[in-house]
Amino acid sequence: MSAGRWWALGLALAAGCGRSSTDTETAHPTTVGVTPVACTLLPQSGCRSGQKCTFSGLQGEPGCAPAGTGGDLASCNGDGDCAAGFFCARMGPSSPALCRSLCHRDEDCPQSRTPQLCLITIAGDPNPEVCTPAESCDPLAQDCNDLAAACYPSGAGGSCLPAGSRPVGAACNFITDCAPGEICVGTARSAACRQLCDPAGARGRACGEGTRCAALASGPLGACQ
16 A cells, blocks of 8 residues: 555645645544554454544544544544545545545445446555546537536546646646646656547547657546656
């Protein structure tokens, strides 16, 4: 497990970490009461009964903390409000803080209340993503109905979310930092916006001179690198 990856996602711990509550994707305060240990986020393991594996410290190291009771899309004031397997986060500065299910693929996401997709937050890291309700779309076609939204890769398809504005090559903490047609690619400590592409070369824009379309580990798309 890449211990620092959740800090890089922008699901930042707001308490004592120097991050503002106006950051693009910000979890509510969650550092209090977390004991750093080697535990597993998904599936949850390594913590005692009544606890959950969540994140602590400036780099989001995994640790055990008391589990809350908030389930799928429950409102939260801190990660301690959420049950095991959920993380308190929002998808943008105007988005509500909700307990969001952790996932590796769309099939992991709860569907009982509203259709959800597993958002690829930073491409290239194997740790779990977060589920979010979203309109399905085609990331190469950018066919969201809302003109203020962009289609970002999620699972085998795409999710319509508030569009970012950072250009290709700009540093990113989360996929929605990047402008439409781009994806946040990199590691827990260093990621940048890259142009989306089709590894088969059949659809979308071709990569610029000096770059090639490298297939992403998740889904059928690629990124120009």
